[in-house]
Amino acid sequence: MRITDLLSQNAVCLGASVSGREEALDRLIALQGKAGNLNDAARYRADLLAREKLGSTAIGNGIAVPHAKSGAVLRPGLAAMTVPGGVDFGAPDKAPSDLFFMIAAPEGAGDSHLEILSRLMVMLMDEPFCERLRRARGPKEFLALIDAREREKYPEQAPEKAKGSDGRLVLAVTACPTGIAHTYMAAEALEKKGRELGVTVRAETQGSGGAKNVLTRGEIAACAGVIIAADKEVALDRFDGKPLLKVPVSAGISQPEELIQKILAGQAPVYRRTVGSPQQDGVHESAGRAVYKQLMNGVSHMLPFVIGGGILIALAFLFDAGALNEENLSNFGTITPLAAFLKNIGGVAFGFMLPILAGYIAMAVADRPGLAAGFVGGALAVSGATFSNPAGTDVSAGFLGALIAGFAAGYFVLGLRRFCDRVLPAALEGIKPVLIYPLVGILVIGVVMCAVNPFVGMLNAAIFDALGAMGTASRVLLGCVLAGMMAVDMGGPFNKAAYVFGTATLTAAAGPSEVMAAVMIGGMVPPLAIALAASFFPDRFTPEERKSGPVNYVMGLCFITEGAIPFAASDPLRVLPACIAGSAAAGGISMAMGCALPAPHGGIFVLPVMTGVLWYLIALAAGSVIGMLLLALLKNKRSAGTTPARGE
Numbered sequence: 001m002r003i004t005d006l007l008s009q010n011a012v013c014l015g016a017s018v019s020g021r022e023e024a025l026d027r028l029i030a031l032q033g034k035a036g037n038l039n040d041a042a043r044y045r046a047d048l049l050a051r052e053k054l055g056s057t058a059i060g061n062g063i064a065v066p067h068a069k070s071g072a073v074l075r076p077g078l079a080a081m082t083v084p085g086g087v088d089f090g091a092p093d094k095a096p097s098d099l100f101f102m103i104a105a106p107e108g109a110g111d112s113h114l115e116i117l118s119r120l121m122v123m124l125m126d127e128p129f130c131e132r133l134r135r136a137r138g139p140k141e142f143l144a145l146i147d148a149r150e151r152e153k154y155p156e157q158a159p160e161k162a163k164g165s166d167g168r169l170v171l172a173v174t175a176c177p178t179g180i181a182h183t184y185m186a187a188e189a190l191e192k193k194g195r196e197l198g199v200t201v202r203a204e205t206q207g208s209g210g211a212k213n214v215l216t217r218g219e220i221a222a223c224a225g226v227i228i229a230a231d232k233e234v235a236l237d238r239f240d241g242k243p244l245l246k247v248p249v250s251a252g253i254s255q256p257e258e259l260i261q262k263i264l265a266g267q268a269p270v271y272r273r274t275v276g277s278p279q280q281d282g283v284h285e286s287a288g289r290a291v292y293k294q295l296m297n298g299v300s301h302m303l304p305f306v307i308g309g310g311i312l313i314a315l316a317f318l319f320d321a322g323a324l325n326e327e328n329l330s331n332f333g334t335i336t337p338l339a340a341f342l343k344n345i346g347g348v349a350f351g352f353m354l355p356i357l358a359g360y361i362a363m364a365v366a367d368r369p370g371l372a373a374g375f376v377g378g379a380l381a382v383s384g385a386t387f388s389n390p391a392g393t394d395v396s397a398g399f400l401g402a403l404i405a406g407f408a409a410g411y412f413v414l415g416l417r418r419f420c421d422r423v424l425p426a427a428l429e430g431i432k433p434v435l436i437y438p439l440v441g442i443l444v445i446g447v448v449m450c451a452v453n454p455f456v457g458m459l460n461a462a463i464f465d466a467l468g469a470m471g472t473a474s475r476v477l478l479g480c481v482l483a484g485m486m487a488v489d490m491g492g493p494f495n496k497a498a499y500v501f502g503t504a505t506l507t508a509a510a511g512p513s514e515v516m517a518a519v520m521i522g523g524m525v526p527p528l529a530i531a532l533a534a535s536f537f538p539d540r541f542t543p544e545e546r547k548s549g550p551v552n553y554v555m556g557l558c559f560i561t562e563g564a565i566p567f568a569a570s571d572p573l574r575v576l577p578a579c580i581a582g583s584a585a586a587g588g589i590s591m592a593m594g595c596a597l598p599a600p601h602g603g604i605f606v607l608p609v610m611t612g613v614l615w616y617l618i619a620l621a622a623g624s625v626i627g628m629l630l631l632a633l634l635k636n637k638r639s640a641g642t643t644p645a646r647g648e
Contacts, residue, residue, distance in 0.1 A: 003120065004147045005218060007078040011035035012139035014082045024087050025049075025066060028079045028102040037077030037104050044072035044104065056090030058097045063124050064089045067103035076217060077104045080142065082134055099130055106217075123149055168199045169223045170263050171215050175206035175230035176249045183207045185543065186229045186252030193256035201260065206234065225263035226271075227252065232297045233364040236271060243268035291407075297364035298357040298406055299565060305356055309349025316343035317602035332598065354398070355379045358406035365410025366417065369433055373413055373441030377405025380449040384457055387450045397449070397456035404452055409445045413437055475514070476592045482515065483522025483587020483623075487579040490526060490561045490568060498522070517597035517610065518587040521620055524603060525586050526564040526579035527556030528620070529627025533635075536628065540635040556624075559603035571635065578630035586623025590616055 011031045018024045025048060033041050047070035051057070058064040079102040086096025101120055124130055129149050136142040174186040187203035194201030202219060205212045217238075220226075225243035228234055229252025236244070245259055245268045252259065262268055313333070320332055320339040334340040355378035362374025381401030383392035397404075420432055428436075485498035502519030534541050534549025541549065545567060555563025568575045593615035597606065607613050 002147075003078065003123075003150055004143055006076055007080060007143065007146070008035050009139040009143060011037075011077065011079040012081070012142050013079075014136060014139065014142060016081050016083050018083055018087055020087055021089050024064075024081070024083065024089070024097075024100060025052075025102075028066065028081055028100060031079035031081065032077055032102060032104050035077055035079065037075055037079075038072055039074050040072035042072075044068065044070045047072065056092075058089035058091035059121070059124075060091045060093040060095065061124075061127065061130070062086060062091075062095055062098045063101075063130065064091070064097040064099070065101045065103065065120060065124075067105070069105045069107055071107045073104045073106040075106065078102065079104075082136075099124075099134060123153055168264060169219065170194060170199055170201045170225060170227065170260055171219060171223045172201060172203040172227040172229060172252065173206060173215070173234050174203055174249055174252055175232050175234055183249065186249050187213075189253045189256045190227065190229070190260070193260060197257065197260060199260060199264065206230070225268045227259050227263065229253075229259070230293075232293055232300060235367075239271050242271055244271035294361050294364035294407070294410065295403075298359075298361035301360040302353055302357040305349045305353045309346040309353070312342045312346030312349065313601055315605070316340070316346065318605035333601070351382075354382050354402035358402040358409065361403070361406025362410035362413065365407065366413040369417060369437035369441070370410045370413040372438045373409035373445045374406050376442045377409045377445040377449050378402040380446060381405045381453065381456075384453050385446075385450050386454050390450065397453045400459075401449065401453060401456045404456070405445060405449055408448050408452075409441060412444055412448075413441045416440055476588050478515070479518035479587040479589075479591025480584040481587075483518050483525070483590070484580045484584035486519060486522030486561060486587075487526045487564075487583040488576070490565050490579075495523070495561060513598070514591055514594060514596045517595045517616065518590045520559055520597060520601070520603070521586045521590050521595075521616065521623065522583040523561040524556045524559050524620060525583040525623040525627055526561055526568075527552035528624040529556075529579055529582045529631060530564050530567050530575070531556065532624055532628040533631040537632040537635075539637045540632055557604045559601060574634040575631065578627050578634055581630055582623040582625075582627025584623075585626050586619045589619035589622055593619065595619065 011034060013027065013031055016024075016027055018027055025045070029038070029041055029045055029048070032038050032044070038044050048066060048068040051068045052066065056064075057066045079100075081100040081102075083098045083100070086098035089097035091097055101124075103120075123146075126149070129145070132145050133142060136145060170190075172187065172190045174183050174190070176183050176186075183205050184207065187205045190203050191201045202215060202223075203213060204215045215238075220238060220242065223242065225245070226239050228236070228244065228246045229249045230246075231249045243263060243266065245262060247255075247259065316333045316339040319342065320335045323335045333343045355375045358378025358381065359371050359375035362370035362377070381397040381404070384396040384401075385392050416437060417432075420428075420436060424432070482498045482502065485494045488494040498519055502513065502516040531549050531552035534546055534552075538546050549567075552563045555561075564575070564579060568579070593612055595610065595612035595616040597610055607616070610616055
């Protein structure tokens with residue numbers, strides 16, 4: 001959508017004579033009404049004045065852009081006016097305002113008015129352009145000046161006919177769990193194929209840095225259909241009533257022509273919003289894929305907390321290394337003020353990890369109403385709350401409990417929404433999202449987790465006891481098993497059980513622990529093995545994986561096993577065995593050589609305080625190389641630009 005699509009000649013008034021601020025607003029509101037953009041001018045005026053109370057919309061240099069989002073607006077629209085001599089509009093530079101643009105946006109329009117406002121601001125920073133607008137001899141010339149400047153400033157937004165298009169418009173939304181490469185590759189493939197076919201394709205990318213090229217209401221209304229090429233949940237409500245195809249992001253890269261042709265041929269089912277349904281009418285996908293997308297929605301939101309918090313904790317250990325001695329060993333990581341500061345911030349970030357995971361899984365299942373119940377369920381899983389001890393126990397349900405909480409909360413709230421839609425009158429529609437869903441959802445997930453936590457805690461305790469019994473039989477075997485467990489689920493229950501066992505041995509040993517050293521090395525190997533494989537055997541990985549692979553050097557050296565999760569999730573049958581083997585080998589070598597660690601975390605930053613550091617580095621290198629070679633052996637070669645199916 002362009003500025004001139006929202007501004008018609010009958011909404012432009014040049015050379016107006018107004019006495020003050022309110023009269024200027026009234027003249028602009030009248031122009032909006034004349035253009036047919038309003039259904040209640042008085043209500044829109046009230047909303048506009050409420051916006052002005054928050055701060056003047058005059059931006060200086062004689063320009064003012066009053067705007068408001070209101071239920072009195074029928075459709076997005078602009079009005080423009082010039083006032084020779086200007087009026088006092090409260091501009092920051094105290095100068096009178098003589099060039100006005102008013103933006104009217106309907107409620108529920110998202111941030112489309114902000115997009116228009118942003119583009120206007122950029123154009124109006126050009127003072128010579130503003131002077132030409134002030135000197136325009138009529139509305140037609142005024143609009144022509146804006147159109148010419150917008151084409152010059154935003155050539156990619158020029159009218160599609162000018163680019164050789166036949167006028168047909170297909171929209172797309174692309175997204176992948178990590179939001180790094182596949183998101184943008186799919187968007188580029190669809191837009192490029194559209195140009196070849198003479199069809200306008202506009203793709204919104206929902207990447208790691210947020211949504212870009214956000215689709216406007218006007219584009220949605222005018223399009224022939226929508227392609228959702230995504231491997232995580234995408235909000236679809238705005239596409240109600242439009243033909244819609246929902247496919248994996250890889251299909252957007254490899255099958256752009258097929259997808260566009262299906263839209264143009266009318267072969268896409270019409271999307272109809274059904275409250276709370278994860279499988280919308282006409283948009284079908286397998287149960288396994290739906291669960292995978294829901295899980296990855298949680299994982300993608302969790303990863304920033306894991307990465308940011310984990311590196312801060314590792315830095316805390318680094319800054320404390322010089323102050324470490326036998327007397328303050330138990331306080332390692334918080335000895336110096338800087339270390340304590342970093343460890344506290346990192347610990348807070350880590351504390352959000354499992355509630356975030358559960359909350360966004362629930363949100364992927366039941367939309368926003370599931371978020372609160374999911375967050376609370378994840379927090380209860382971490383605390384280990386039970387009916388006998390609601391405040392929590394010493395045995396946390398951990399990662400597995402958070403997974404259970406996320407899916408349980410999501411599907412319960414989904415069922416609750418459907419039940420309420422059938423039995424509650426329409427008059428109660430407004431209280432459901434603010435009262436019924438959060439109250440009932442949080443209460444029920446609290447009951448569920450208090451019932452589930454003891455059993456998951458017992459499972460974790462049983463694993464812990466079994467590991468303890470192995471210790472006297474074979475130190476090397478114990479090291480292999482514990483290190484291998486760190487790579488089984490990379491942050492999941494096996495990983496956490498092994499880690500808890502390792503930290504417990506620190507207290508029992510009252511000093512450096514060989515078990516803790518084996519546990520940490522097992523968590524460091526998977527990211528390092530993946531990074532090495534992506535560097536030395538790039539033809540085994542997709543373009544996205546090759547770009548994100550080097551990040552795992554840092555993740556592995558900092559003992560952040562979760563950096564390997566995206567790779568394991570995309571190809572678990574090959575990645576997991578290779579990582580487990582590499583970790584087990586490294587753990588066995590570390591235990592056999594008597595390497596011991598006095599801290600529960602830190603990666604390479606705690607090497608100066610280790611026992612047998614040289615052998616530890618040898619064990620780490622050996623395990624990483626073994627994992628790399630197995631990955632190269634097990635994974636198939638990929639041709640450039642292709643994306644494998646899961647488990648391929």
